[in-house]
Amino acid sequence: MSDGERTVTPAPAPADDGRAAAAPPVVEATGIVKRFGPTVALNGVRITIRPGETHALVGRNGAGKSTLVSVLTGLHAPDEGTVTFGGGPAPRLSDRDAWRRRVACVYQKSTIIPTLTVAENLFLNRHHHGPHRLISWTGVRRRAQELLSAWSVDVDPQLPAGDLSVEQRQFVEIARALSFGARFIILDEPTAQLDAAAINRLFGRIRDLQHQGVTFLFISHHLQEVYEICDMVTVFRDAAHIVTAPVAELPRTELVAAMTGEAAADRRQERTGSLDECTVPALTVRGLRSDDTYTDVTFQVGAGEIVGLAGAAASGRTEVAETVVGLRAATNGDLAISGRRPRPGSVPDALAAGVGFVPQDRHHQGFVPDMSIADNATLSVPRRLGRNGFLSRGRRDRLAEGMIKNLAIKTPGPELPVSALSGGNQQKVVMARALADGPRLLVLINPTAGVDVRSKEFLLGKVEETAESGTGVLIASDELDDLRMCDRILVMFQGRVTTEIPRGWHDHDLVAAMEGVDLHA
Template sequence: MTDGERELSSAPAPADDGRVPSGPPVVEATGIVKRFGPTVALNGARITVRPGETHALVGRNGAGKSTLVSVLTGLQAPDAGTVTFGGRPAPRLTDRDAWRQSVACVYQKSTIIPTLTVAENLFLNRHDRTPTRLISWQGVRHRAQDLLSTWSVNVDPQTLAGDLTVEQRQFVEIARALSFGARFIILDEPTAQLDGAAINRLFDRIRDLQQQGVTFLFISHHLQEVYEICDTVTVFRDARHIVTAPVADLPRTELVAAMTGEAAAALREQRVSSLDSNVRAALSVRSLSSDGAYRDVTFQVGAGEIVGLAGAAGSGRTELAETVVGLRAADQGEVEIAGKRPRPGSVPGALAAGAGFVPQDRHHQGFVPDMSIADNATLSVPRRLGRHGFISGRRRDRLADGMIENLAIKTPGPELPVSGLSGGNQQKVVMARALADDPRLLVLINPTAGVDVRSKEFLLGKVEETAETGTGVLIASDELDDLRMCDRILVMFQGRVTTEIARGWHDHDLVAAMEGVDLDV
């Protein structure tokens, strides 16, 4: 599938009764270009959504899906290209009422205000008023009940929104969107926080609303859901449109190949493992469970072994890795680091047991921006800087100088605040701290997110060097480049380890496992 703008079918997919939806597209975006500085987020992208269909938009992280949603909802103006709704040009960005009548988005993170009732959320700033301009709360409640009944949402309008389930909040948001007049709704990862029964109920509601003339754009990392609920699918890759096709005409193997590109057929480069089976395991996880995140996970990371923990958003991989290093506490199960069992939910305990880690968000979890490189890099090893709680500045700077040289951090000196460094060099400081105490276990969560290509290659090379010294490494990521060096990969899907993939994997095999797709079907 080398043609970047290939269409498997230019005609709209027929409805279940065989009729082809008539009229202009509900939304059509063509030639969309959007840049953020030097980054091209959308490069001539396009999508056409027909009336009454559920249209899937899929692609790997960074493919441009979120940017397209921001353009389709009027939050961002494209640098080039056009957007039309029902054949008419999109409203001006300042005309928010016109946008609400054209399109609504139900995001993975709810926009419902938890301290207000359902009725108050549904008609916020649109309250019924008495002749004296006071709000008629009785009128608001009646309107809310009528709206909820019209769209078959079984929720008491006087209930506090904070008391609703995730599923109920989604239905209320859909009802609110419909109350503005919009009949085109974007669902952004709607199933990420739902269990199987709730997902089935959501899909039933989508089908019911389709019958009432509502059109959906469905964004999901779970490709199996695309085949369950969607009529048409569009794939983005590297900020471009790749393919649009009726779901029934696109086999799973072709869909995954469209997402991964030519690399799907390329065998990854082999790494010579430094695993030492005669040394105590760097990490042992036994029957670990955390309600709503992951369930009954058991695995080991050997000394010198690099193990990947892969999975899409909501798979539980990040939460599991954070539990290993004490950022979270599991509800049950055990974590053992180099033969020691740290206190659950204790980062100091995990560090003392022999762990070093690079957190998911370096800006909020990885460093203190106004502190120097030297202070940030040595935060986890105060005992190496002096006695009885006193820190020797000379000893600290000497240790930091060694880290700066080892990690090739570009800086005039160790006293520079980390906020003055580039993103790649900031991540190197975080890595330096993770390695400062010669850890027996190195845990990395999305270790190359937001860094340039050269820094990414350097950081991953340093991980390999670390493993060669006998340190066990656990990499939790959904970026394929982060996982290529792994000796084996544990794939998580909906909170469980579903697959173990050994060396020699192809990109499309790993992506399919992460998305919960069986390529043999």
Template structure:
């Protein structure tokens, strides 16, 4: 019996970005008719592999083939679309255009004088959606579609180019349980019609529900490919976490005082589409982690505490005060310091100096009647620079001129400038070098020892190791609480929604 030719195969793929190795001899083979899962922790190389498989980037080394034939030249986009398509978590549908216009964007039927033949366009769109059982009115503006409908339209558009290999990148992240069930039903139907899928998800229980084969990447390398049915959940998680899976997390050198007063109390908090019924407290001097995948609700919950979002229900109380929901100034007055998820867009103003960025939260300390005393500002900035070990020739340097690690230190300095009662951090060490990472986490522990309560929302294990306890969120709810001394594989399994006892 002749073995089937793989729908897609990547072998020996290496890709570097400067000194960063994004893929190191990675490989994957996707057989026809499968739904093949690709999993791995953040930074494992999944997104880079997708960019190589879809022709957005050329590998530095290695080969890509489709149906046994070499991948097209990068410039031949039509040839790539006939072989592979990716439906991303962030929709590429243009909301201002109708469904029909989105389906055949750039391929409009033309009539006399070169004008668009709208009747033919809509007929072709209806035929396409009917072929792939997508029940959407082609005249509907795409902006009126829900997430599930947009995904089905994007899948139909991909199939219209001729591709029978579809990459689904976190397709369930914004869907409820009923929509996920319908999506999985549609995937199975399309499989029967000869469509092959590469399924990328942080929710490992979905891998066991819909996928035939799973490939694990870790640290830019291929670790494992195995049939899903014969792979115990514990082994899958161990492959993702590596040798550290059997080791306990390093706890804090000094445990929090269990009798200390609560400085943050969240009670019954709910925000539509993000989290529901969340309650917890953080005591003075305690470091509490909020762990979970990107769609778990951890980021939205932390942003609610910081005033970037207002909860639909429930309360947030900071040191006995309930700040106005959705108000950053109110949260700041109540005693919240905040390090946001994206320092480039939320953390600092790149054209402003270190001194101005670091003192944005304390204008009242810089002078009277709204006037800034520059000497006072620069003196405070010098203290911040020394305290955070920011490498700079002086406080007047624009933040854009600093390295990533030093930029993050400026953001941390601003968060600490107001002597907060509660310090909220989201992915505080993302995109910084190892030395800066260790320094920042040490500063967080030092801040907690001074009596500040700390809330760290992250999916990075190194950020969570220092926590006194970690609250694990999954699909908008707190599903587990881990005290210090947890094992990597236990925490990752809880974050991914996997029951290791199954």
């Protein structure tokens, strides 16, 4: 057992008066190892889930939660270790019907087909057949209504699935899973798109189903939900099992500490650059609101200041950053970049105001893969390449060569297609374009996602260097290493800025705030 690890013997599910303890686990995974090439996604992890309980699985991004789900649902075979259901071995991967009878996963992104009715979704490829093997739609609808009624799902089976709310789609998916015979359901971030009232209704349904013998594995970034709905909790960190314990016996401070571990790097030292409070702020945001994503967001980024915008996936941090750069338009409120108010929802206006931008997904938003490094790096500065619509290849290449040198991009020349570069060098090209016009404000969303350690350190160092030259920096991320250099961090939770944390924070304090946990409560 590694340092800091502890295992607590699971308590019996409260709904079974102790009888579940004598029954075999609904599912038990032991010594699970899973590799994808050189990456070890799971390193000898384990989990035991007892009948009738709701068992939480928590951990930071990259901890191995999704990989374990793929193993428990038969999408991937473990390289080492065993999985059992009810004390018996897991089915062969090819026997999909056998897997469906044992386990189902309701993913954050719905698998319901919106163009089909609820009944058609419930019994897709399992339609009721009448005479001559023709589908009996009356029979399909009747079976659907019986199924929905049996599990207290108040949805019209003839309704198009595209008309359902997020909450209704989740209930339909749960009913569909139960119709195969599964009594073990994995809920993957089920509350990410729900409001408070819908979350309460979901939790009520989970409790009802628990009492009917259904067992849940509950995956969530919101730790207060773990304490509200779950009996047991297992923590993964860095592809390894850290702790399993009854929720009631694990203080929140210990749970957060188990998730974070030790800091991987130290970027808490004061930056050499000083902030000039007399200059116009690089970014001013007042009362920004966007329906269903964020509300009443107000903050400033000073010239030369690095501000972090932290939060879990559905916190609203990414949407706020995309609003600043013009990819989204706010419903209310206003923003100014170095005193200039760009037209809402206009990327060209934001660029003209002095924004440099590194988007969340470089593959879909950051570059054109078949275009050269030179063309990608200069896409945002055509006026520097020529006049009257005519571009000079010589100017383009000279400008690109300077960027290649400045960002240490490994390439034989500026004509190489970006698709031929490694992930770290591709991200450097995206960063080069963001810095091409000497921005007054640099906005970055998850700037080191999917890059190697050396490229990560280089890119973060370049961000610090840019700030020291007087550029304001806004970093929207949930990766702690991206945020260590920040002068202060604004934490978003469920669409609101809830906490401001100054430089010198500890990992567990920031993670707790991002998960909506008050460690001092």
